[in-house]
Amino acid sequence: MEIVHVYTKKRNEFGRQCNFSDRPAELHVDILPDPSLASNFIERDPCDIPIQCTQEMSEHEVNTERFESDTRGINHVEGGWPKDVNPQEMEQTIRFRKKVEKDEHYFSTIMQLGSNMEHCIKQNNAINIYQEYFEEEEVVEESEEQPSAKTINVFRDPNEIKRTATCLSWHPDGSCKLAVAYSSLGFQNISPDMSYDSYIWDIENPNKPEMTLKPVSLLVCLEYNPKDSHILVGGSYNGQIAYWDTRKGSQPVEMSTIEHSHRDPVYKVIWLQSKTGTDTFSASTDGQVLWWDIRKMSEPTERLVLDPNKKGNLDNALGAISLELDYHFVPTKFMVGTEQGLVVSCNRKAKTPAEKIVCTYSGHHGPIYALQRNPFFPKNFLTVADWTARIWSEDIKESSIMWTKYHMAYLSDGCWSPVRPSVFFTVKMDGTLDVWDFLFKQNDPTLSLKVCDEALYSLRVQDNGRFLACGSQLGTATLLEISPGLCTLQRNEKALATAMFERETKREKILEARHREMRLKERSRSEQSKDEDTKEGDGEESVEELATRTEAEFYEIVEAELKKRAKEQEKKVRRD
Amino acid sequence: MAEVEETLKRIQGQKGVQGIIIVNAEGIPIKTTLDNSSTVQYAGLIHQLVMKARTTVRDIDPQNDLTFLRVRSKKNEIMIAPDKDYFLIVIQNPSD
Numbered sequence: 142m143e144i145v146h147v148y149t150k151k152r153n154e155f156g157r158q159c160n161f162s163d164r165p166a167e168l169h170v171d172i173l174p175d176p177s178l179a180s181n182f183i184e185r186d187p188c189d190i191p192i193q194c195t196q197e198m199s200e201h202e203v204n205t206e207r208f209e210s211d212t213r214g215i216n217h218v219e220g221g222w223p224k225d226v227n228p229q230e231m232e233q234t235i236r237f238r239k240k241v242e243k244d245e246h247y248f249s250t251i252m253q254l255g256s257n258m259e260h261c262i263k264q265n266n267a268i269n270i271y272q273e274y275f276e277e278e279e280v281v282e283e284s285e286e287q288p289s290a291k292t293i294n295v296f297r298d299p300n301e302i303k304r305t306a307t308c309l310s311w312h313p314d315g316s317c318k319l320a321v322a323y324s325s326l327g328f329q330n331i332s333p334d335m336s337y338d339s340y341i342w343d344i345e346n347p348n349k350p351e352m353t354l355k356p357v358s359l360l361v362c363l364e365y366n367p368k369d370s371h372i373l374v375g376g377s378y379n380g381q382i383a384y385w386d387t388r389k390g391s392q393p394v395e396m397s398t399i400e401h402s403h404r405d406p407v408y409k410v411i412w413l414q415s416k417t418g419t420d421t422f423s424a425s426t427d428g429q430v431l432w433w434d435i436r437k438m439s440e441p442t443e444r445l446v447l448d449p450n451k452k453g454n455l456d457n458a459l460g461a462i463s464l465e466l467d468y469h470f471v472p473t474k475f476m477v478g479t480e481q482g483l484v485v486s487c488n489r490k491a492k493t494p495a496e497k498i499v500c501t502y503s504g505h506h507g508p509i510y511a512l513q514r515n516p517f518f519p520k521n522f523l524t525v526a527d528w529t530a531r532i533w534s535e536d537i538k539e540s541s542i543m544w545t546k547y548h549m550a551y552l553s554d555g556c557w558s559p560v561r562p563s564v565f566f567t568v569k570m571d572g573t574l575d576v577w578d579f580l581f582k583q584n585d586p587t588l589s590l591k592v593c594d595e596a597l598y599s600l601r602v603q604d605n606g607r608f609l610a611c612g613s614q615l616g617t618a619t620l621l622e623i624s625p626g627l628c629t630l631q632r633n634e635k636a637l638a639t640a641m642f643e644r645e646t647k648r649e650k651i652l653e654a655r656h657r658e659m660r661l662k663e664r665s666r667s668e669q670s671k672d673e674d675t676k677e678g679d680g681e682e683s684v685e686e687l688a689t690r691t692e693a694e695f696y697e698i699v700e701a702e703l704k705k706r707a708k709e710q711e712k713k714v715r716r717d
Numbered sequence: 718m719a720e721v722e723e724t725l726k727r728i729q730g731q732k733g734v735q736g737i738i739i740v741n742a743e744g745i746p747i748k749t750t751l752d753n754s755s756t757v758q759y760a761g762l763i764h765q766l767v768m769k770a771r772t773t774v775r776d777i778d779p780q781n782d783l784t785f786l787r788v789r790s791k792k793n794e795i796m797i798a799p800d801k802d803y804f805l806i807v808i809q810n811p812s813d
Contacts, residue, residue: 214765222745241747246802248721251739254798254805255724257785261796262731265811 144369144418146388288576288588290623293608294347298323298616300336306612308362309601313370317344318351319610321618324359324378324406326598339363339375341387344620355391356383361406368418374435376407376423384435397438403427409464422466426480428458430487445497447477447485459483463512465522474499476522478509484524484533502533504540511555511600517562517635521642525555530567530577534646539653542645545577546584554599560606560628562638568597568611576627580637588627592619728807735793738806740764747803759795763806767799 226233241247296319298304304323312318320341339360340350354360358379366372374384375393380403383393403425413420413432420442422432428448431441447459460480473490482505491497507527514522520535521542528548531541550571558564563580564587572593575586592611599612606628612618728737729750736751744764749756771783788795789811798805 222743237745238747241741242721247747250800250803251721251805252724254800254803255721255728257798258796258805258807259724259728259731261785261787262728262734262807262809265794265809266732269811 144372288624288627290576290588290590290621292619293622294344294620296321296342296347296618299350302332302335303615304335304359305598305614306616306618308599309610309612309618310363310365311601311603313365313367318342319344319618320363320365320373321612322360322363322375323616324361342618352387353391354385356393357381357396361408362410364410364412366412366418374410374412374421376410378406380404380407380425380427382407382410382423382433382438395435395438397433398440401440403429403431405460408462411464411466413466422464424461424464424477426460426462428460430461430464430477445487447479447498449501459485462508462510465512465514476512478512478524480508482506482509482526484509484512500538502538504531510553513556515557515562516559518638518642523555523557523565525552525567528552530555534642534649537646537649537653540649542642542649543579553597556600556602558602558606558628559604561630562635564627566600566602566609568600570596572597572613574611574621576623578627580634580641593617733810735808735810740804740806742802759806763795763797763804767797767804771799
């Protein structure tokens with residue numbers, strides 16, 4: 142989209158138009174000499190005047206004609222012979238040479254030079270001083286340094302009442318700015334003094350935010366438009382979506398109408414890749430995913446209800462907490478992470494709303510706070526929820542292919558590294574940041590760093606993979622730089638990661654197949670037993686026969702009882 | 718006289734030495750083991766080169782002076798030992 146910013150100025154503000162015209166000369170003032178004023182002055186005598194008696198000279202610059210100079214070598218064919226020696230005549234030259242050789246000076250010089258020369262010759266013979274060692278080896282050495290991360294800057298919430306930094310977004314070009322959305326996620330935890338502002342920070346200046354965004358209600362999520370770095374869209378706690386243009390100021394340019402917005406806080410908003418660059422979609426725990434065009438915020442362009450029964454029933458819907466859209470892969474498929482622990486994969490282009498929900502992936506126990514496809518392997522995605530982080534393959538719906546162990550603290554956010562396919566980051570509620578490299582170590586994080594004492598709620602890696610920012614409960618956004626080993630692509634990494642994913646996927650497939658087999662067996666066994674029951678049922682009598690038989694039995698029992706009673710009576714009588 | 722001969726013979730006998738030329742300050746080859754045309758060519762060209770190298774060294778530091786000059790090329794190495802009045806030029810094929 143060609144986002145045009147129009148600078149307007151009213152015509153009447155321009156000022157009066159200039160009208161030039163010709164006029165004749167006018168005499169304004171004519172002051173005549175007045176000798177009476179001379180009495181106010183005295184003549185000066187003597188006067189001091191410095192003078193100089195030198196030759197008068199003038200400086201003058203002239204551009205002369207170009208003088209071309211050239212450097213040439215002369216090929217000394219043969220020359221230097223003294224006048225009396227003719228170079229063509231062999232005899233004369235030989236005679237001359239012999240004369241020189243008799244010279245004492247010649248003798249001493251040559252001896253000295255000779256010894257010098259011999260030394261160098263021997264040097265040459267001994268070792269080739271120009272030999273290239275290590276010619277074939279690669280210049281790039283793998284530095285076996287310890288992975289580390291270093292805090293560069295800390296951006297604190299300038300307000301007195303601290304709010305949680307719930308979402309971070311890097312500026313799309315250059316990544317020199319960071320937009321942080323502050324809100325309070327606790328239920329009804331908002332005090333009346335709490336400021337609603339969210340800030341855009343310049344990385345270099347942690348003392349004061351570069352710009353303030355003033356929404357109507359606390360912003361839960363915030364995203365820069367990747368196509369136009371002046372536009373940001375934010376989802377707020379009251380369910381509305383708003384968008385800002387940083388050129389236009391702190392107030393939102395437009396907000397969605399309350400009737401058509403979400404009924405719950407908007408947890409995630411993502412920009413779509415479209416020709417106009419103005420489409421976004423948002424997800425909220427009220428169970429809806431809404432598509433918006435920011436030019437017309439009065440109504441969403443499309444709506445999807447996350448009803449697992451595919452009936453569009455809002456009451457049944459799953460609350461959405463995270464969204465994922467990988468537009469390099471397939472722009473029409475997206476995934477939603479729900480509060481109930483399911484990941485729902487949806488297709489936007491489906492004809493009927495029922496077909497929009499393609500499939501679900503279950504396996505988590507709690508709300509899925511982060512959901513992201515691997516930038517190098519779009520078939521695999523990472524989910525972060527409850528106490529684990531899991532990696533899934535699109536084809537296996539029953540369980541994840543890889544997962545971390547259960548941690549002591551809840552995991553609150555995670556993302557892949559944009560430069561290395563096997564590295565991802567997670568943050569936990571105890572304030573630690575974990576860097577995982579599953580090609581290096583699978584049971585534990587490669588690097589675990591305690592960023593702050595309070596819980597960390599959000600995490601975002603910059604596009605170059607080198608910097609990452611995490612937001613905490615007290616509104617502190619920390620900017621970290623990770624060591625180059627963790628953000629440069631290692632040799633064979635892609636191949637190894639592919640192999641690992643394929644292996645795990647295969648394992649899960651085999652397990653799934655096995656489960657299916659076992660279930661089939663169970664089912665067939667239970668069906669078999671049902672068959673046997675019905676066979677016996679056929680042998681049974683019809684209702685009448687059943688009645689007669691029951692009657693006969695009844696009478697037998699009654700008679701037996703009577704006989705028993707009679708016997709007892711007899712015994713009693715006999716005792717008495 | 719004989720010692721000069723001996724020195725030159727020794728140099729000539731070293732491994733890889735292809736030729737020796739002694740040139741005087743005017744550029745006249747005094748003694749040589751190569752053929753005439755090559756000698757004359759070498760003498761003329763190298764004389765200029767040594768002059769240039771010497772002035773370069775002297776220009777950078779007037780106290781300094783050129784003691785030895787090696788010109789390594791793909792095929793061989795030309796070593797020049799300069800003096801006030803004479804140069805000793807040796808062409809050697811380095812050992813590889």
